[in-house]
Amino acid sequence: xxxxxxxxxxxLALAGSLTVVLARNPVHxxxxxxxxxxxxxxxxxxxxxxxxxAVQVIVYAGAVVVLFLFVIMLLGVDREEALREPIRYQxxxxxxxxxxxxxxxxxxxxxTWATGxxxxxxxxxxxxxxxxxxxxxxxxxxxxxxxxxxxALLVIAVVGGVxxxxxxxxxAESVDEGHEQEPEEAKA
Amino acid sequence: MIAALELTGNYYLVLAAVLxxxxxxxxxxxxxxxxxxxCVELMLNAANLTFVTFARELDDIGGQAIVFFTLVVAAxxxxxxxxxxxAIFRRRRDATADDVQLLxx
Numbered sequence: 475x476x477x478x479x480x481x482x483x484x485x486l487a488l489a490g491s492l493t494v495v496l497a498r499n500p501v502h503x504x505x506x507x508x509x510x511x512x513x514x515x516x517x518x519x520x521x522x523x524x525x526x527x528a529v530q531v532i533v534y535a536g537a538v539v540v541l542f543l544f545v546i547m548l549l550g551v552d553r554e555e556a557l558r559e560p561i562r563y564q565x566x567x568x569x570x571x572x573x574x575x576x577x578x579x580x581x582x583x584x585x586t587w588a589t590g591x592x593x594x595x596x597x598x599x600x601x602x603x604x605x606x607x608x609x610x611x612x613x614x615x616x617x618x619x620x621x622x623x624x625x626a627l628l629v630i631a632v633v634g635g636v637x638x639x640x641x642x643x644x645x646a647e648s649v650d651e652g653h654e655q656e657p658e659e660a661k662a
Numbered sequence: 663m664i665a666a667l668e669l670t671g672n673y674y675l676v677l678a679a680v681l682x683x684x685x686x687x688x689x690x691x692x693x694x695x696x697x698x699x700x701c702v703e704l705m706l707n708a709a710n711l712t713f714v715t716f717a718r719e720l721d722d723i724g725g726q727a728i729v730f731f732t733l734v735v736a737a738x739x740x741x742x743x744x745x746x747x748x749a750i751f752r753r754r755r756d757a758t759a760d761d762v763q764l765l766x767x
């Protein structure tokens with residue numbers, strides 16, 4: 475049963491990721507990304523990471539992909555991509571490199587465990603605690619300082635996003651007026 | 663026959679490696695910056711899957727805590743990256759990576 479679920483969702487994850495890479499229309503790519511992300515959330519559930527599975531669906535499949543789709547619609551780039559190749563042999567070279575990377579990773583992973591380190595942060599299953607409580611206790615004790623830094627990171631990202639999305643330097647009206655006035659001055 | 667097979671961590675690790683490679687190849691062959699960005703998200707997710715797998719294999723909750731931070735970084739990255747894409751698009755009316763070559767020597 476468990477293995478059957480794995481096989482089904484592994485196939486769905488691969489189908490989703492291949493859609494991201496191969497689909498011409500960016501909207502189809504975003505939908506393929508949702509498929510892959512939800513499948514990975516199922517793998518999280520299978521591996522006793524219930525909180526992360528929920529966060530994965532809410533944050534990734536919810537917020538991030540919706541943001542992607544929003545930008546696609548906003549920019550109107552939902553048309554198909556040109557097939558021209560500016561750098562010669564780029565695609566065959568990329569495929570060959572991908573095969574090499576995959577072979578390397580599988581070779582390294584197949585040799586032995588990358589690490590045999592004993593548990594440092596406590597076990598995944600603790601008596602009397604569920605997954606959310608266990609993760610929360612680790613986050614607010616062992617990882618308290620990184621946790622605070624991520625708060626700062628999010629604030630910086632939000633401020634950076636607002637600054638970048640604004641028209642550079644001046645308010646929007648004055649920039650537009652400046653462009654409109656130039657032809658009139660030329661006529662005069 | 664399928665039910666008899668044991669589901670070990672290695673299956674997840676191999677799948678994560680394949681997903682990561684797919685994302686990496688997509689990043690190299692696609693020209694649309696939005697799709698390249700999605701491929702980066704795919705690679706981050708494959709890394710997350712590896713973290714969770716090792717968290718279970720080594721029975722260490724730290725692996726799941728790290729995935730939390732990866733999620734936060736990915737969200738911040740998307741916010742800033744999409745703002746940059748919108749800013750580029752305002753100037754160039756296109757979202758193709760090859761056209762952004764102002765700094766090319």
